Amino acid sequence: MADPAGTEQAAFEPSAIEWQQATCYLNGEWTALTEAKVSVLDRGFIFGDGIYEVIAVDTVDDLRAPFRARQHFARLQRSLDMVRIDNPFSVEHWLNLIAEAIERHPWTRQLVYVQVTRGVAKRDHPFPAGAVPTVFVNTSPWPAIPVEQIEQGVSAVTHADERWLHCDIKSTSLLGNVLMKQYAIDNGASETVMLRDGFLTEGSSTNVSVVKSGVISMPPQTVQILPGITVDGIAHIAQQHGVEVDMRPIAAAELRAADEIWLSSSGREMLAIVSLDGVGVGSGKPGPMYRSMHAWFQQAKALDAQQWAAERAGHLSITRTTQRAA
Numbered sequence: 184m185a186d187p188a189g190t191e192q193a194a195f196e197p198s199a200i201e202w203q204q205a206t207c208y209l210n211g212e213w214t215a216l217t218e219a220k221v222s223v224l225d226r227g228f229i230f231g232d233g234i235y236e237v238i239a240v241d242t243v244d245d246l247r248a249p250f251r252a253r254q255h256f257a258r259l260q261r262s263l264d265m266v267r268i269d270n271p272f273s274v275e276h277w278l279n280l281i282a283e284a285i286e287r288h289p290w291t292r293q294l295v296y297v298q299v300t301r302g303v304a305k306r307d308h309p310f311p312a313g314a315v316p317t318v319f320v321n322t323s324p325w326p327a328i329p330v331e332q333i334e335q336g337v338s339a340v341t342h343a344d345e346r347w348l349h350c351d352i353k354s355t356s357l358l359g360n361v362l363m364k365q366y367a368i369d370n371g372a373s374e375t376v377m378l379r380d381g382f383l384t385e386g387s388s389t390n391v392s393v394v395k396s397g398v399i400s401m402p403p404q405t406v407q408i409l410p411g412i413t414v415d416g417i418a419h420i421a422q423q424h425g426v427e428v429d430m431r432p433i434a435a436a437e438l439r440a441a442d443e444i445w446l447s448s449s450g451r452e453m454l455a456i457v458s459l460d461g462v463g464v465g466s467g468k469p470g471p472m473y474r475s476m477h478a479w480f481q482q483a484k485a486l487d488a489q490q491w492a493a494e495r496a497g498h499l500s501i502t503r504t505t506q507r508a509a
């Protein structure tokens with residue numbers, strides 16, 4: 184069908200009918216997304232006492248696959264351990280679950296969302312005895328990353344990082360991040376790049392890397408930033424191609440003097456930041472290193488998809504026998 188808005192983005196917007204057909208997994212049941220309900224006493228709702236993951240699913244060479252799924256579930260385990268919520272499932276069980284979520288929906292590109300909270304209990308701060316974690320999985324259409332953003336880059340503004348000192352936990356308590364994203368929007372930018380004590384931390388919902396004289400630098404993995412699955416992928420891919428990657432604190436002055444600045448996340452893959460606080464970065468266009476990395480990143484996705492397909496080949500009967508929602 185023609186796309187009236189003339190944009191790729193609009194073409195992927197789900198119609199109301201698609202949303203009505205969307206199902207989600209909630210505590211052992213597949214339910215219509217519009218019908219799924221959790222208790223108002225869920226600690227995720229009351230305290231933001233939960234952990235989440237967002238996993239990108241793309242179709243490469245006709246293979247629809249989540250990117251770096253095992254790494255996402257390793258990080259989920261780490262976050263759950265850090266806040267002492269029991270992981271309800273093994274990695275294999277999680278992989279089956281997201282495979283089923285993907286399979287139940289027609290979209291070629293999806294963003295799978297996984298959330299585990301501490302469960303339902305009378306409101307009180309201490310961990311409740313015997314609460315059963317709430318498990319929620321849903322998937323949404325993932326609009327194509329606008330070609331213009333890939334080719335022309337995006338703008339960002341800086342702000343002091345005012346969040347807590349456990350940004351390494353992928354917690355659903357995201358108010359600090361939400362405020363920082365809105366700061367970007369309010370300033371006509373695509374992302375807010377945060378600085379703590381004069382050093383780069385990360386974006387409101389992305390990791391940030393810089394390139395200077397052909398070397399990629401990334402802030403070290405400390406409590407100050409999320410250990411991003413995408414940025415970790417970028418580091419591996421770069422090293423495979425013989426590009427030097429340096430993990431070290433990056434001072435504000437270095438950020439501003441960088442040849443290239445990149446943001447990365449599951450939802451945005453990697454984009455060049457070409458304007459920071461209204462000042463052009465490098466040439467003011469996505470740089471040569473970005474263009475190489477972006478192409479290698481797409482190749483890595485294809486390889487990952489092949490591996491996923493090979494691994495899933497033996498599991499198809501499991502997903503097929505699971506009862507489907509009416």
Ligand code: PDD
Nearest residue numbers: 237387388389390409411412413448449
């Ligand atoms: N955000 N840093 C922050 C604060 C993030 O929220 C994210 C991802 C990242 C990148 O992580 P990854 O490469 O593993 O997606 C870094 C997700 C997509 C979100 O909250 O929607």
